[in-house]
Amino acid sequence: MTGNSTSVVEEIKPKRRSRIREGHETRILVAAEDVFAQFGYNGASVEAIAERAGMSKQNMLYYFSSKEILYHQVLKTILDMWLEKMTLLAQAGEDPAAMLENYIRGKFEISRTHPNGSKVFANEIINGAPHLKEYLRERLLPQLEADLALVRGWIADGIVDPIEPEHLFFTIWASTQTYADFSAQIELSLGKESLEADDFTRAGDFLTHIILKGIGLKS
Amino acid sequence: MTGNSTSVVEEIKPKRRSRIREGHETRILVAAEDVFAQFGYNGASVEAIAERAGMSKQNMLYYFSSKEILYHQVLKTILDMWLEKMTLLAQAGEDPAAMLENYIRGKFEISRTHPNGSKVFANEIINGAPHLKEYLRERLLPQLEADLALVRGWIADGIVDPIEPEHLFFTIWASTQTYADFSAQIELSLGKESLEADDFTRAGDFLTHIILKGIGLKS
DNA sequence: GGGGAATTTTACCACATGGTCCAGGCAGGC
């Protein structure tokens, strides 16, 4: 450090301790993601999270004043990253096949790099999404609608088969997330200790092939 | 044929009372499936399960002496039904396209009729399958191996594209179960209160189309 | 190096939960 007149971060006021604070907060968030993924919301004790983060429970509660708040933060962090990549389809301005492939590969990449986040999210949805139904409605639906419109356009233009685009997305979501969420089952089936980058690549190859050819895009 | 004078073992005598017992046990199992699905293992209190089953906690514990035992029973019941249908592929002796379609439709049917069981199962797998890893290894793997061999045969015969059959099954599993496990998200996306038979049919249409055409089967 | 905020620790509580104990109720067989 030894910088000049402390600056740069300009978080209004809380700039002094913010380095410690930020470090600890991210450590806590990572630990919480781990523990929530493995034990679910109810099964995760704040003590276990604090321990994994390397501090006392009380100290952790100093940064996140309740388990509920911490959980919300974890969910939000994950979902924001999620939704950001979710736009891939509407953004990569190439031909439909390339757009879909990018979308699929992108989702696989998230599953590979953030399996714990995916599991927390999955747990939440399975239990009826009590914490983020509204958030999904506000943020996921608009993006989905845009993507659906795009695919419907392709169908109207005769570029792809007349399938129901909703189910296309459900299938892509499910098939990509399963390699994160159900990794235990996949690993068991493949006889591996853990999934590696290569496995995700091959899964991506398969799904891309199936989807593109399946909707009539692959020549 | 009524009981002998000396109660030799427990197996024979319980005939009159066993009607009550059986009724209560199934009621408890159904209730437990519900509650475990919605709240996970840790989030489900035995009191909540008992209440949904319409009896006192103490009485429920008379039939299933612990939460753990009850959970095991729920998991086992679900999984047995699962695996039974899992064989569909190896059993329906028609052409590959029909076999695959039957398999896919069968899995959708389970998702539609047993969403809660599916959710309990999903929760368990996400958390690393601590309770049933061994059971899966013993019962799921052999069936999967047989199915994989079948598909590899089709590939060798040039009937389907040279894809990796493992990923074919992972995709089918994921895409069918998602309509049970992630129903909250699907319902939200479709703007429906709940999924109906028709929705599952259309999802089945889509997945069948994609898979068959995707692996080069659809004529 | 002193002031005061930011951080960490010590001690503790209220409460839900899984599970036990025990007293009693309800049938039929003698």
Place this chain on the structure above:
DNA sequence: GCCTGCCTGGACCATGTGGTAAAATTCCCC
């Protein structure tokens, strides 16, 4: 009648957990 297995409910307990209050300590900036 009454004895004996099956069933049911009330009271209770040990434990783990989320959360609080406040003292103690560290750390930055002047």
